[in-house]
Every structure is written in C-alpha cells, then in structure tokens.
Amino acid sequence: MDTTRNEALEAWMEEHGHSSNSLARAANSALERITGKLGKYDGRMVRDWRSGRVRWPNAATRRALEDVTGLAAVDLGFVPRGQPSSTAPPSQEDPMHRRTLVTGVITAAVAAAAPGTTAPRRIGMTDVQRLQDKFTAVIASDHRHGGQLGIEQRAVALAEEAINLQNAGSATQRVRSNLYATAASFRSSAMWAAIDGRRFNEAIGHMREAQTLVELSGDQAIKFRIWSHAGSLYRHTGRPADALAANDVARHLHITRRDPMFASLGMARQMAIQGVAHDYGSLRRSFDQAQDAMGRAEPGAYRPVWMTAFYDEAELHSLALTAYLAVGDWSTAEYHAHRCLAALRSHMVRSRAIATSRLAHAQLAQGDADTATHTAMNVPAEAATQHARVSRMLQEFGAALRATAPGSASARTWIEHTAAWRATA
Template sequence: MARQRNTKLEALLTEFGYTHTQLADEVNQTAEDTFGKPTQCTDRHVRRWIAGDVQWPWSRYLLPLQEIFGRSPEAMGFMPRKSSRVPAPPPPRPARAKEQRPVRRREFIAVGLAAALGLDAIPTAGRLGTGDVERIRAIVPALYGYDHALGGGALHEVAVQALQQVHHALNHCTYGERVERALYAATGDLAASAGWFAYDAGRQATATGLYNEALQAGMLAGDGQLQARVWSNLAMQARLRDRDQEALRIGRAAVETRQAKTDPRLMALLHCRQAVGHARVGERVRAERSLSRAETSYGRASGEPAAWLSFLTPAELTGLAGAAHHALGKYGRAQQLTADALGMLEAGFARNRVYYTLQRAQALLDGGDVEHAADEAGQAATMAERVHSDRVRGRLSDLRQQMRRYAGSVPEAADFLERTRRTGA
C-alpha cells in the first residue's frame, strides 16, 4: 500500500501550535511526567509520522500523543495494522496536591495572558501595515512584565502560541518590503523571548529551536542586535550544560559584533556573562577585567532599555558580579555583593529576588556559615512558591541536597529540610 501523508496529525500540530521539535519535546516530557517512562522522541519521529512512513507508532510514543491531543490514534490519523491494538494507559504516577496547584495556576495564567495580549487582533488574512507590526512588537514588552514576576514556566507556552499566530500572518497575508523587514525583526524578537522563557522553564530543546529561529529572523531582518542577543542566550545555555569553553567562545562572538559595540547596555550584559564564564574556568584576571568593562559600559547607557533588557539594572550587575566571585571561590565577597544586589532589587523582580536569595544562601553555605545559609534558603523556598522557574527549582534542589550533610549537627539545616519537605518546595 502506498504511504499516505498524515494530514490529521499535521492539522493537530497547527491547531495546537507545535513545531516538529516542540511536539517531540512534549512527547518526552509527557511520558516522563505522566507515565514515569522517559522516551527518546525526536523531530525525525514526528516527520515520519506526518509523512506516513510510520502508520502506527510504538506504544511509548502513542500513549503520550493521546495524552497531549486528547484523541484516539485513529482521530490523529494513524492506521492500525491487523496486529495493532490501542494500548491501555498505565496508571499515572501519584501527584501531591501541592504539585497540582501550581499547574492549575500556570494554566490559568496562560489563558488569561492570551486574552490580555490581544492575540486575536493579529490578522489572519489581508494586507499588513506598520500598525500591525507595532501590535506584534507590543507582545514582547507585555510578556516581560509578567516574566519578572512569574518566571518563564508560566509564559513559554503562550509566547509560542503568539509566535505561531505571527507565522500564520507572515505566510497568509501580503505586505511590502519595508513591512516585511520589520515583521521579521518583530518575529525574531518574539522567538528569542519565547526561547528565554523556555530556557527558564527547563525546556532546553525547545529553547534551542526558538533561538535558532530568532537567529534566522535576525539575519532576514538585518538586525544585528537581535543576533548578538541570541548568541548571548546560547552562551548561557551552553554554560547550563557545563560546556564552559563553548559558552566563552559564543559570548566572545557576541561581544565582537558591531551592534554590541554601539549598545552600552547590551555590551554591559555580555561582559557580565563573560565574567561569570571566565570565573568558572578559573581565569581570575579575565573575569575581573570583564566586570570592569561591564561597569564602564553600563555607565554610558542612556534612555529606556529594550523590553528584554529591562532586567539589567544596577542590582542585576551587582548580582552577576556576585556570581563571578562565587565561581572564583571568593565566598565572602560573593555573599556581600549578592546581599547588596537584593537590597537594590525593585519589587517587581520577584523571580530574580528568589534566584539571588538562593545565590546568597549558596555563598554562605560554601563559606561555612550553615545556620545563616539555611535561614536564607528557607526564605527563598517560601518566595519560590509564587514563581514558575526551573532554574529556581534547580538551585533550591541543589541546596536541599547539600544541606542533608548538616541535618544531624545543625538544627537550622534540619528545620529547613523539614519545612521544604512538608511544603514540597
């Protein structure tokens, strides 16, 4: 029998706003979270399903697909063989009530945001003008206002939804050359932002795909600043994966761009991140030189920052300096700088407040002050219940792991572990 393209599954991807890579990530995540069985699904699997090369996927893929789309295999366009049968889903892993409440809250936020952002106003047909471009550009500042307070876990899905609607407009509307260039710049800005939210939410494969899309849009728009921004975020991602030398090379490429050299805020951020990178590989002199350059660059900044750079305040610069000193093993200086950053941090930056509180706790712990470290970590755990950030959860989990060695000798450490165990933090 000649293979037939699976148009039903293809339509579901469009309806739900998934790229091939994003659906593969979702299959892996659903398998792990819901059924407790990790899979190795990739975009190649998804392409083969759509092309009709695979007419009935293995159960390890079919079960998550049923969970994601809420449809039977046949409704997703799959054709059973004589020996095929619909697999019965295994019982889901038990979840504590504390784990389910943030999920419902995150879904509520996403639904409300989609309405608040006015995504329905993005045209689906006709001719696009500069007013339409401005409406698309306005999405990113609105998203970042929520990001500072909530974290990327609450935002990455709605950002991808917005991006899919912009793609539809790009492919189904008409526009002139000048508007086209502006549309690609706006699309790249949105893709880079969605990538950042996915990064913060722990969806690294999704983040990489979105960053690559932003780079392509930046090249089509001739937007060098967008490209430098994405390179910097890719460097952060490499560092997260402990590829420090790669991160430094990517960051160096961003620093050398013409656009970075003409934007003091962007240059300040790049030098700060390079300082942390140099510190992580033990290059003290280069780390200190990068911190000095960051301070000099920031001093030259004027006017209002771009939305994605609105987080770069004196508090953030000081916090990043604390991270660099911590990586160099200068724990006393690191905890003091981080305390200074927390003192300067504005009220709206809830996610960063939790992050830097954990950074200070880590510096105190590494410096031998276990009692104060436990107290600081406990405050962070309480605040962390209000944000959706995988980076925050990761740092808190690492601190809990390290605190266990002191539970028998330091009452404050035992109390921290018990409180966070009870709350599921």
C-alpha cells in the same frame, strides 16, 4: 533655490507612522544591511528631504530609502539632478496620484478576472505594534514567574502568529523586517524560558529558529539577545568554550559600539562564563569593564523592552555573584549578592528568588548554617516549588546543609520548612 516641499515623502511617512527621527533610524539600519556599515542619518537630514532642501539624495541614501519603503526614489518625491520640479518626468509627476491611479487599475483588473475575490490585506506597523505589545506582556510574565512551560508555549504561538502575518497580505520591506524581528523576539523568549526551566533540548530548537528569523530581519538588538542567550545556554550545559564563542558573536555586533549598555551586558555575561571556566584572574577586570560601559551609556536612550526590563546594576551584580560562586570565592559572592538584592526592582520576582538562593549557598559555604538557612527560607514558596532553577538550587542547598551540619537545629528547621512547601505545592 526651489525648495518645494516633498509632499510624497511626507504622505508616505504619515501613512506609515514615521517621525523624522524614526525614519532616520530605519534608514540607518537599512544602510547597514546593504553595506555592512551603519548609516549616520538623523532627524535633521530627514527634515531636509521633506522640506525639499535635498531634492536628490546620493545613491546610497536612495537605496536605503527604497529598502525601507519599497518604492523608487522618484515615487518618494525626489527629483533627479538637472530636472526642474515643474517639469518632472512622468514617473515623478504627482506620485501619490499616480500610485493611486495604478492601484485602482490593478484592483479593477483583478476584480474583473476573479469575481467575488477581495483585494489582499495591507499589513502595516499597527499590526507589528500589536504583536510588540504582546511581547512586552511575555517579558513581564517571564520576570515574575520565569521558566514556566506556559511562557515558552505562549512565546512560540506568538512567533508563529508573526510569521503567519507575513503571508496574510501585502507589506513594505520595513514592515516585513519588523515582523521577522518580532518573531525572532518571541522565539528568543521561548528559548530563555526553556533555559530557565532547564529544558535544554527545547532551548536549542528555539535558538535555531530564532537565529534564522533574526537574519531575515537585520535587527541588531534582537540578534544580540539571541546570541547572548546562546552563551547562557552553553554556560548552563557546562560548555564554557562554546558559551564564550556564542557570547563573542553578541559582543562584536555593531550595536555594542553604538550603545555601551549592550557592551556592558556582553561583558557581564562573559564574566559569568569565565566563572564556569574557572578563569578567576579575569573576573575582576570583566566586572570593571562591564561597570565602566554601563556608566558611559546614555541615560534614557531608546533601548528594546527586553533590555530595559532587566539589565541594570542589580543584574550586573547578579552575574558577578554567579561567577564568584562558580570559582568558590564565597565572600566575594556574598558581597555581590547583597548588592544585587539591594538594587533589584520590585517586578524582578524571579531574579530575587535566584539571588537569594545563591546568597544562601555562599553563606553556608562560609560555615554560617544558621544565617544561610534563614536566608533560604526567604525564598517564596511559589518560586521554590515551581521554578526549575530555583528548586534545583534549594535542593542542592538542603543536601549541602545536611552534609555540613547533620542533625543541627538549622538542618531540622530546613526539613520542616521544605515539608511545608511541598504540602502547599
């Protein structure tokens, strides 16, 4: 059997920075967009295409590759059945040379027709990666500061930068899909910053923009994030039925079956919504299911940066803490608070302030004003004065302390402590 290497495909992969595994993932996603069913390509299959062992993939594979590359199968070096490679059809003969020649002719014609103009810029994966590096920085800033208007505005500006890049030049379908996914990622971060800062009207606007962009991208991971955040938005605004419906969209995406870590996060957030809905009987079962799915997730598997940066055992206990506080099970809430704080990674500054504030509430509700006050005083002044969600929780803590222990030493200590915060704000 003739196994002449597919140099055209190899050249395209090198030009666009694809390994065998990354092209397999892109083809899987493309097939899911086309057919609704995730593909099962892997690096071995791509190596078969490159080596020439597979000269003419099946129709679905050809359609997926054409979707990824924007090129016909014959232009990617594949040879139709019954056609010997030594006598390839005209469109197959030296496809790299043919495309280079055609491109040169078109460029010359355009230049002749419009003197002084230049060829359109070619947008590639390096442009996408540059934006994704900025997305990583937005995620890091969110976990340190959280809820700040500046984070929201920065994310919106970067989303617009990604969209503007769509119109800045020519690009393959793969690049365009990634640009839409990146823009959706930034909008979802703007949405979360607005939720975290209790700017709910703004959050709704970001949510709608993000939902449109993600449909253009076909990216399941960021679609999960957006709908999961939508569930959190409705939970924070006291709409548990809508929250459950939105979170169900996230939980029923294919990615939750492919990666149990997504299934775990979806169930953990459902638990928090069940708390707001006062569905006490479901909380333990939801926690166990989320924990079981997390245990089944493959360690070290590729996941998007927004997922790896925050979702772990600490976040699972944080969501359980939220749920049990909502239903008034103070001792169980305190248990999850301690588990959360013990497992939190050092960069989770915002999350530590929130968990500490919630722990203080749980302790105070059990009648231990002294311990609760000491716990609340451990919240950093920056979070207490500049993070809207933390500030509100501590204001509610102070009101509850004055109501349950008026005139006590703890109440006086808390008043003095918050006065010092306001003086430095």
